[in-house]
Amino acid sequence: MSMLPLVASTAASIILAGSVFAASKDELLMNQVKAVASTLCDWAGLSRPQENDAIGSRPGFGEERAVEIVQPGGTAQIRTLKIPEGATTTGYNVARRTKHLRGSKRDDLVEVGVSHFAINFADVCIRLGLYESAIRNVGYPIVPGFDIAGVVTKVPDNCDLKVGDRVFGATLFGGYSTKVSVPKNQLREVPQYVTSEQAAALPAVSLTALHALTIAGFPALSKCSIPLGKNKSVLVHSASGGVGGMLVQFAKLCGAENVVGVVGRKNKTEYAISLGCDAVVYKEGKSKGEWWKEVEEANGGVGYKAIFDANGVETLQASYEHLDLCGRLVVYGFHTNLDNGTSLSPLSWIRMIIGFLKMPRFDAMQMTLDSRAVLGFNLSFFENETELIGDYFNTITTWLSAKKFQLPKVNLYEMDEVAQTHELIQSGKSIGKIVVRTNKNEL
Ligand SMILES: NC(=O)c1ccc[n+]([C@@H]2O[C@H](COP(=O)([O-])OP(=O)(O)OC[C@H]3O[C@@H](n4cnc5c(N)ncnc54)[C@H](OP(=O)(O)O)[C@@H]3O)[C@@H](O)[C@H]2O)c1
Numbered sequence: 001m002s003m004l005p006l007v008a009s010t011a012a013s014i015i016l017a018g019s020v021f022a023a024s025k026d027e028l029l030m031n032q033v034k035a036v037a038s039t040l041c042d043w044a045g046l047s048r049p050q051e052n053d054a055i056g057s058r059p060g061f062g063e064e065r066a067v068e069i070v071q072p073g074g075t076a077q078i079r080t081l082k083i084p085e086g087a088t089t090t091g092y093n094v095a096r097r098t099k100h101l102r103g104s105k106r107d108d109l110v111e112v113g114v115s116h117f118a119i120n121f122a123d124v125c126i127r128l129g130l131y132e133s134a135i136r137n138v139g140y141p142i143v144p145g146f147d148i149a150g151v152v153t154k155v156p157d158n159c160d161l162k163v164g165d166r167v168f169g170a171t172l173f174g175g176y177s178t179k180v181s182v183p184k185n186q187l188r189e190v191p192q193y194v195t196s197e198q199a200a201a202l203p204a205v206s207l208t209a210l211h212a213l214t215i216a217g218f219p220a221l222s223k224c225s226i227p228l229g230k231n232k233s234v235l236v237h238s239a240s241g242g243v244g245g246m247l248v249q250f251a252k253l254c255g256a257e258n259v260v261g262v263v264g265r266k267n268k269t270e271y272a273i274s275l276g277c278d279a280v281v282y283k284e285g286k287s288k289g290e291w292w293k294e295v296e297e298a299n300g301g302v303g304y305k306a307i308f309d310a311n312g313v314e315t316l317q318a319s320y321e322h323l324d325l326c327g328r329l330v331v332y333g334f335h336t337n338l339d340n341g342t343s344l345s346p347l348s349w350i351r352m353i354i355g356f357l358k359m360p361r362f363d364a365m366q367m368t369l370d371s372r373a374v375l376g377f378n379l380s381f382f383e384n385e386t387e388l389i390g391d392y393f394n395t396i397t398t399w400l401s402a403k404k405f406q407l408p409k410v411n412l413y414e415m416d417e418v419a420q421t422h423e424l425i426q427s428g429k430s431i432g433k434i435v436v437r438t439n440k441n442e443l
Contacts, residue, residue: 028136035072035129035140039344042073049076064088065438066143066177067418072129074343075419088179091172091186092137093383109181110161111154113441116200117175118147119413119421119434120242121335122380126173127422128344133380138173145175146380148182149190149200150441159184166190166443168199170207170393172383176418178438185390188397196442198407201242201433202396205408208332208379209246210392215375216306216328218254220395231324232257233299235307237315239277240268242408242433243332247308248275249405256306260298262291264428271431275406292318303327312337317360323372331376340426408433415439 041047050070064083071077083089094106123144125131134142149168152161161167161184169187174180190199210220218234234251238244239261251259261277263269265284272280279298283291303324309315310333320329337355339348362374382389399405409432413421421434 038072043343043345050079064179068141068143069127070141088181089143089174089177090181091174108183110184112150113153114148114150115441116149116197118200146204148175149196170203178440191401197435201408205242205246206396208243209250212330216330231305233304234259235304237262237309239272240431313355325371327372329374410435
């Protein structure tokens, strides 16, 4: 395996370059080389901004549209396009390497008129050509998007849902759209008290949080239980972000006893506390040594049972060192490896390579001696884990109906403002979730 795919996938929160999916190794490498070249051309001003389809940028009633990333690069690579008559967007588990569905053979597809879709950090990685499951399974152009909410417009036979039901769900790309076809097991009804914008904010972040907690030994599913021992403390990095906010709340629901959050800026503290953190440590204006000392004090000087870390190179080693005996470090992203600029310059690539080289390598023998574990996952590759994801989704919907957790704070945008939403996510300043409304299909 060459260095390039590893560097790219590392920055994209994934290290799975060894496993084989739809694309052959040669295709994958070629796609990744193209992604690097394309981001550099974009940075150098050699690629033209993409133009919207002739329909204009702001969606009106009548036309079906999607937002696509034409090729890897800055936000100028984002454009609105018209979905052809009779087509919908869809995830790669339904139709690979095509952004529009034309007569799929699957018989479990529900057509959803999307009123809201969420923006995730992963979408920025896709735009920058750094998200491996997008490169493997779709390529460019790509309609990104994992989270949708809207109204059922067409159902297959034997489906519990009916036309007109208000639903929310997850799709493996294709969510930035007004019309999506989704396998029925990836959708659930929205409880009455929840708005569609709140529902759209939930699937990716809540499924990620629940899986992370489960593998860390805090399972919500009754069928798996791992003895936790006395220490039930949890440390959540980026506790006011999308996944972080869910981890804080779900940790409590799964039996954690001292949930400590870390946030970048002081102004995020209040939100993290409102989600249920027992203590919050902010990093702004402090040295690494200072804020890590506060993290230690927040758990009475004892190591944590589980630490959830999507920072990457900045904190991974120290997180490992702050685990208790039998502690688990769950790694699910690498956002500090990524540059804050909206397009990637040669310097950005050099920084990412340095970040990759500085990434801690965990030694199996040392982990055995320490009785600690490092675990990683990326849900965007879980296309065949439908039963597991279905179980998580059922748990989340049950908790949602019982009002067991607080809905994420939503920042609402229009469909022609996707570029701004990417910039906001990259700034690291956002609190809660970013959701886009399509101005269609609202009940
Ligand atoms: N493995 C999976 O299956 C999976 C699924 C979903 C998401 N993820 C990963 O989980 C992470 C969080 O996703 P999210 O949707 O919750 O994102 P989010 O809501 O945008 O939160 C990201 C937070 O990361 C922190 N951050 C640190 N360095 C950053 C940088 N260079 N650029 C932007 N933010 C930075 C910021 O918080 P602080 O400054 O407060 O730390 C920011 O609020 C991402 O790395 C994403 O790729 C993984």
